[in-house]
Amino acid sequence: MPAYHHPLASKLPTVGTTIFTVMSRLAAEHHAINLSQGFPDFDCAPELRALLAKYVNAGFNQYAPMAGILPLREAIAAKVEALYGTSYDPEHEVTVVPGATYAIFTAVAALVRPGDEVLLFEPAYDSYAPAVEVAGARPQYVQLRYPDYSIDWDAVQRAITPRTRMMIINTPNNPTATVLSGEDLRMLEGILRATGIVVVSDEVYEHIVFDGHRHQSVASFPGLAERSIVVSSFGKTYHVTGWKVGYALAPRELMAEFRKVHQFNAFVTNSPVQYALAEYMQNRDAYLSLAAFYQKKRDYFLEGVGASRFRPLPSRGTFFQNLCYDAVSDERDTDLAIRLTRERGIASIPVSVFYREPPAHRVLRFCFAKSEDTLARGAEILCRL
Ligand code: PMP
Ligand code: GLN
Numbered sequence: 536m537p538a539y540h541h542p543l544a545s546k547l548p549t550v551g552t553t554i555f556t557v558m559s560r561l562a563a564e565h566h567a568i569n570l571s572q573g574f575p576d577f578d579c580a581p582e583l584r585a586l587l588a589k590y591v592n593a594g595f596n597q598y599a600p601m602a603g604i605l606p607l608r609e610a611i612a613a614k615v616e617a618l619y620g621t622s623y624d625p626e627h628e629v630t631v632v633p634g635a636t637y638a639i640f641t642a643v644a645a646l647v648r649p650g651d652e653v654l655l656f657e658p659a660y661d662s663y664a665p666a667v668e669v670a671g672a673r674p675q676y677v678q679l680r681y682p683d684y685s686i687d688w689d690a691v692q693r694a695i696t697p698r699t700r701m702m703i704i705n706t707p708n709n710p711t712a713t714v715l716s717g718e719d720l721r722m723l724e725g726i727l728r729a730t731g732i733v734v735v736s737d738e739v740y741e742h743i744v745f746d747g748h749r750h751q752s753v754a755s756f757p758g759l760a761e762r763s764i765v766v767s768s769f770g771k772t773y774h775v776t777g778w779k780v781g782y783a784l785a786p787r788e789l790m791a792e793f794r795k796v797h798q799f800n801a802f803v804t805n806s807p808v809q810y811a812l813a814e815y816m817q818n819r820d821a822y823l824s825l826a827a828f829y830q831k832k833r834d835y836f837l838e839g840v841g842a843s844r845f846r847p848l849p850s851r852g853t854f855f856q857n858l859c860y861d862a863v864s865d866e867r868d869t870d871l872a873i874r875l876t877r878e879r880g881i882a883s884i885p886v887s888v889f890y891r892e893p894p895a896h897r898v899l900r901f902c903f904a905k906s907e908d909t910l911a912r913g914a915e916i917l918c919r920l
Pocket of ligand 2: 553555556571572573574709
């Protein structure tokens with residue numbers, strides 16, 4: 536292939552390959568236990584696999600409607616109303632999309648203009664800033680307070696300028712494993728009341744909240760729901776990260792703009808997967824039991840690392856456990872994560888990659904969406920360090 540010779544002003548000059556790809560590849564190369572990238576090492580429910588096969592074999596293999604098949608939009612709206620008390624109209628306010636990452640990118644592309652500012656919290660999930668930059672806008676950051684990763688709402692108030700067009704929030708949060716409280720969302724509601732700022736609320740871990748707490752969705756707060764695009768993903772909820780199907784919810788004025796971009800990008804989402812999910816969603820227990828399922832895994836992993844020199848930070852939601860390694864090493868987290876993968880056979884994610892400038896604290900993120908055998912072997916390695 537001949538090379539491209541012309542000047543190429545990259546729209547994302549500092550972006551390389553994502554840390555998830557880098558660490559999973561390194562783990563595979565070194566046959567390491569992979570607790571880095573967030574995905575289950577166990578399969579989804581056999582019923583869900585059978586439903587997908589059923590719809591593929593029954594010929595549901597052509598384009599779905601642009602917004603998603605109606606039975607799935609209805610099932611999503613019914614679930615959201617039952618859990619968060621807000622009614623979204625499946626016709627105009629619910630859209631099925633190829634994953635949450637896509638939904639976030641689409642929301643930014645549809646609503647953010649060059650020169651706008653978008654408020655992010657740091658550490659920030661890695662896809663947020665590039666989505667903002669491709670749109671020609673500027674990310675502005677508010678730091679979460681270490682070690683509890685709480686939000687300083689006064690700092691948020693101060694960070695808002697007349698150029699702030701959007702804010703992206705994420706609860707339960709990746710990579711910090713924290714959750715926002717009802718009080719947090721009331722603070723946010725108050726701060727945004729007099730503004731036209733749109734909130735993109737990444738709630739892909741909505742069903743994975745621990746210790747008896749409830750997920751607080753922006754959908755439950757009228758002053759937030761009226762300005763928010765809520766994003767979720769079936770990948771986390773049903774152990775099918777490879778299916779890449781999620782959804783967005785928003786008031787119809789915002790959703791109309793979202794769909795304008797969606798219809799010229801993916802246009803539609805995989806049809807048979809949507810039919811399978813619509814039928815599977817009738818089983819409420821599958822998502823209502825998810826928190827207990829993952830809490831057990833969190834506790835199993837915590838028990839396993841209890842005798843190690845790593846210090847666990849609280850994991851209140853998601854399927855991630857952060858471990859502070861102050862007592863283990865003074866290496867940079869990026870160096871340590873690579874060395875542990877190569878030399879000790881365990882892969883994790885260095886949390887500093889979610890910051891622009893590496894912070895002083897030393898934390899690695901471990902994914903516990905794994906079988907007990909994998910978690911036990913991982914914990915055993917950590918105990919020897
Ligand atoms: N947001 C967060 C916070 C995530 O952790 C992930 C992936 N795990 C996504 C979005 C992307 O979800 P999807 O695979 O549906 O694009
Ligand atoms: N969200 C997953 C994680 O945080 C990975 C998704 C991806 O690889 N882009 O590990």
